[in-house]
Amino acid sequence: MSQSKDNQTFDPFDPTGMLKQMRDSNMESWSKIMTDFVNTEAYAESTGAMLDAWLTTSGPFRKAMESAMSQAMAQLNMPTRDDITRLAERLTNIEMRLDDLDAQLSEGARSNDTQPTN
Amino acid sequence: MTTKESTQTVDAGMPSFTEVCQNWHRAAENLDRFNRMLTTDAKIAQTPKEVVWTLNKAKLYHYIPVVPEQDRKPVPLFMVFAIMNRPHVLDLRPGHSFVEYMLRHGYELYLMDWGEPGPEDKNMCFDDYVLEYLPRAIRKFKSVSGAQEFSMLGWCLGALISTMYAALRPDDGLKNLLLLTAPLDFSDQEAGxxxxxxxxxAFNADTIVEKMGNVPGEMIDSGAKMLKPIENYFGSYSMLWDKIENPGTVEAWHAMNTWVRDIIPMAGGAYKQLINEFYKENKLMKGTMQLRGETVDLKKLKANLLNVIAEADHITPPCQSEAVMDAVGSEDKEVLRVRGGHIGIMAGRGAEKNTWPHIEAWLAERSGS
Known part of the structure; x- marks a missing residue:
């Protein structure tokens, strides 16, 4: 009750009061309009097209940058991003094998523990 | 006429100079607090836990139990969160945490954190998550906990991963499966x-992944926010400003915002598969989904099933979660519909009253020895 009274009274000492009033009266309808809008085919199509255009135009620049960086790193006898990536992939594979070995060892140790001793 | 009325209103309530100064001082303080909420991180995911297994970026956490051993449930709970967000939302803040709640009720809790994929993980796909990472984590979890049977809780894409795992490895000891807002059925191409x-x-996931490798977290985040642009880009902040003098609300908002801002990329291979094979072709529900050459047959999913659906979910509309009930082979299956959104049903203010007790009660009945 007091809230609605506050909203109706202009208070010059509340700098956000007017904005709040505007928001409260319009938020719900704006929300519905925007939610409906982003659910239209037109929005889906334009977003897809914009994304595609951005990826297409930025692609050559990114490729040129990557190529220049690779060459520079090679000149400096430093590993490139691709080298590090390949190494990381191999490490993950090794880690998986180690995990399997660890599991087998634990299983073996458990079996030994449960076997009756003479 | 209008001017006169306005003047009268102001004259009647004209505050003193001291009051004006106090009001401006308060406004400045509120602005400072508002700014802090936007630019600082709250302390989230504070419940004590230990790492029991790691593989690449993935980690398996075990939460330190808080009840004596004899009071604990014999069937532990393994939680799987989505792959494009941090799992901290399950343990949002002290006093308002699903993890804390379940620990208090005597559950042994394990949490799978997929970690942040790097460029070397750009080819990781659901085959890897379901058949390489998850079985290994579960093997370790069973070895550490000593349990032969377990319950699994999957949320969002974590629910998709859990469902496929449960269907492909039905004899791995999975007793109870809880799905939260699970995106499984995409037959309605206009839903959401x-x-x-x-x-x-016009939307080509292959091109995105080819050019970017992993899909940036910012792109996924803005996509999710654009589903409800006014609420996410304006409403949330204006709500904070309205309640800026309410410490409880501010603290809750800060914790949630900290989690929302902590975005991570999604592995390119998984993204491509998600869009092409799930969203566009609906392979899982059609029974044509294959992982590592194995067909995912949902009829083989036999675990007891609780399917939690958020009625106002705009990310996973209810229709995407409902159809699984008829597709699975489980005999004990139940749907729980909760009022709220995708995240709100588990982390919102009402979660502790509306969602957690239902989940706990369902699980307690099925977590006996």
Missing amino acids: GFTRWSSNP
């Missing part, structure tokens, strides 16, 4: 913004 956007021919 994501389905509509991704089903449009």
